[in-house]
């Protein structure tokens with residue numbers, strides 16, 4: 001049989017098959033709450049993006065403060081990380097950093113090479129050239 005239910009904002013689909021010999025269970029969960037505006041206010045995001053409209057004016061500390069992310073819980077920061085990690089690799093890579101602002105606001109500009117490098121350097125504690133979820137939380141919440 002199939003059971004589908006909503007748990008918090010996660011849609012859980014479980015398929016269970018049972019006969020005399022086998023019992024199999026397939027399980028899929030989809031997080032429906034994957035929009036930044038469900039975590040941050042659209043107005044705060046707009047403000048933060050506007051503030052760094054000029055190329056090379058992006059400052060991550062100011063940005064996270066203006067958009068309200070630095071006041072959020074570690075779990076919410078993690079949810080934001082998962083939105084920025086578009087290919088679900090578990091890391092934010094340089095290619096994803098380029099479109100960092102656009103994840104917050106589709107009309108925003110791309111980050112410059114200089115901004116990408118300085119953002120990466122600020123977050124990348126283990127120097128593997130990408131930002132893990134722990135590194136992201138530390139950067140946002142410190």
Ligand SMILES: [Ca+2]
Nearest residue numbers: 085089091093
């Ligand atoms: Ca990624």
Ligand SMILES: [Ca+2]
Nearest residue numbers: 124128130132
């Ligand atoms: Ca890293």
